[in-house]
Amino acid sequence: MTPEEKNIVRSLIAVAWADGQVEAPEEGVIDGFLGLYDASDEEEAELKEFAKERKTLEDVPFDELDDEGKEILLSNAALLSAADGKTSESEQELLDELVKRLELDAAEAKRIIASARDGAIAVGNRLLEDAD
Template sequence: MTPEEKNIVRSLIAVAWADGEVAAPEEGVIDGFLGLYDASDEEEAELKEFAKERKTLDDVPFDELDDEGKEILLSNAALLSAADGKTSESEQKLLDELVKRLKLNEAEAKRIIASARDGAIAVGNRLLEDAD
């Protein structure tokens, strides 16, 4: 994993903790990123250990993310915040804070979040149609 990929996963862990717990669907998303980024056994163990205790955005070095990394992080944070079926008030506040820390303008952030959520709905609908 690159340092940026590790920071994206660390950030997603902080988002998962926003409502005070990491639910099974959120764990699944994090595991998916570990696979996507081809984490070694050592890296996976390190990040799972990192995830055991509550994390906040203060635990993440945002200055190491490039523009693409910022967009990847925000879009997946939006998906992760709704992975358990709802975006809680604390998760929404954390997303708002994430936008500030990533230094994204409001219009760009809304576009990224809406695109991520629309894509997830479209994929979900296709999966349901394929099951018919």
């Protein structure tokens, strides 16, 4: 994994902790990123250890993220915040803080979040249609 990929996963772990607990759907998303980024056994163990205790955005360095990394992080943080079926007030506050830390324009951040959520809804609807 690159340092940027590790920081994306660390950031997603902080988002997962925003409501005070990490639910199974959120763990699944994090595991998916470990697979996507082809984490070694050592990297996976390191990040799972990192995830054992509550994390905040203070625990994550953002200086290694380029523009693409910032967009990937924000879009997936938006999805992760709703992975348990809803975005709590604390999760929304964390997303707002993430936008500030990533130094993203508010309109651009809104577009990224809406696009991510719209894509997830479309995929979910297709899965439901296929099940019929």
